[in-house]
Amino acid sequence: MHVVGRQTRESTAKGEAPPTGRLGRYLARDDSTGAPVGIDLDHPHAGLVVGKRGAGKSHTLGVLAEAAARARGVAPVVVDPIGAFGGLTADAGGGRNGDGTEPVPARVVERPTIRADAIPATDWPELVGLDPESGPGALVWDAASSAPTLSGMLQQVESLEAPREHQRAARNHLGRARDWDVFDQDGLTASELFGPEATVLSLAGADDAATSAVVAAVARLLYDARTGDEGDRPPRLPWLFVDEAHVAVDGVAGAALRTLLTRGRTPGVSLLLATQRPSALPAVAASQADLLVAHRLTSGADIDALAAASPTYLTGTLRERLPSGQGEALIVDDATESTHSVRIRERHTPHGGHTPRASGLTASPPDAGRETDRCVGPNEDV
Incomplete structure (x- = not known):
């Protein structure tokens, strides 16, 4: 071979x-x-x-x-x-x-899930859709540098001296990241990934x-x-x-x-x-x-x-x-x-990426008397 x-x-x-x-x-x-x-x-x-x-x-x-x-x-x-x-x-x-x-x-x-501090503080503004050089982006950067958790970042945003509109924007974008449900203090570890x-x-x-x-x-x-x-x-x-x-x-x-x-x-x-x-x-x-x-x-x-x-x-x-x-x-x-x-070669285990086909689904027959579309044979009149 x-x-x-x-x-x-x-x-x-x-x-x-x-x-x-x-x-x-x-x-x-x-x-x-x-x-x-x-x-x-x-x-x-x-x-x-x-x-x-x-x-x-x-x-x-x-x-x-x-x-x-x-x-x-x-x-x-x-x-x-x-x-x-x-x-x-x-x-x-x-x-x-x-x-x-x-x-x-x-x-x-x-x-x-992953730990929030698994993402470098410099990347957090981009992650939540902010320009790092903008006021809200800089605020997120500072918060990520100081806090290892997402909840800690949100608290840090409130405690930092910044215009209220910048705090509000930073808080809203971090809230979006919280809604993803991928950040957790007990997130994935290397030992889990190197298992048997x-x-x-x-x-x-x-x-x-x-x-x-x-x-x-x-x-x-x-x-x-x-x-x-x-x-x-x-x-x-x-x-x-x-x-x-x-x-x-x-x-x-x-x-x-x-x-x-x-x-x-x-x-x-x-x-x-x-x-x-x-x-x-x-x-x-x-x-x-x-x-x-x-x-x-x-x-x-x-x-x-x-x-x-x-x-x-x-x-x-x-x-x-x-x-x-x-x-x-x-x-x-x-x-x-x-x-x-x-x-x-063929997969030895089931592949989940197949595209669904209408012909492969089990569906109830159409209501009696209702006109339906069907495939027309080559010798049939339309």
Whole structure:
């Protein structure tokens, strides 16, 4: 099996094969599949999974999360803004494809919370939608510098000397953040994220700013845990999976994610971003990614954004190499400076990102005698 992200055949100190995930199979030009393709889970990686809506990017992220959850020495954390990954906790003994796959060790954290001081004071004005150089923004900045909790910030705003209108504006914007219900003094800790199971952070329905705040806090927790004193470092390497990544990078999580992209390799922190809008990501995301999994794209801006960072070893243009079928992917592997056309394997656990269809719903029949729309056959009169 060819393993993307790994330069040579390697083994562990005990002579075992290093952690590897099953990704799919090679795809031939006639759409037939060939030898299996795996992904390296032994080394840290920065990766992008891209594709237009419905092309399979969330499915692929789920496949990668399944593999990481089963790997030795890996601590996967999945940011789930659309409810696509709750199925990771389903008992998949026997596997959906009948291959005897082991269950995926995973847990779902519904409505995850973070400590307010997990967000730097300098980022609080932006988080609540204020200009840091404005009166209310400066007030929020000062309050966040002095108080470790959101309730403490609100009290601090009242006690600081400032015009009443500035206090009122700052209080209103902090009140909006309180309504997100993501800030708690007993919020997520690093030890929870480095547990024996994959952690799925369910943020379906959360405000975009709240999602970005959680991603920022989690990214910093993972990075700080791996850069602390050597004796205190967790014995597992974290992999952070972020679906709909364009939402997170557009807010306060942008700086924390850039840190993982540019400096995560040394402490062993991996980051995989999935998006249908690669043009909305900062240029550093494409330039720093050593793994690219590209599904079908049709937006010129998105294709151009990826093409700008295309390596010289990519034969032909990126536009020419992009796949057209659902579940098909072009993999650009910078570790081996190679490209591969692959069909991504089926999920072993249920995928929650399928688009609902009217034909798949059970509904009561229409009232008798009422005229209804129906599909007209090719030989029927309208």
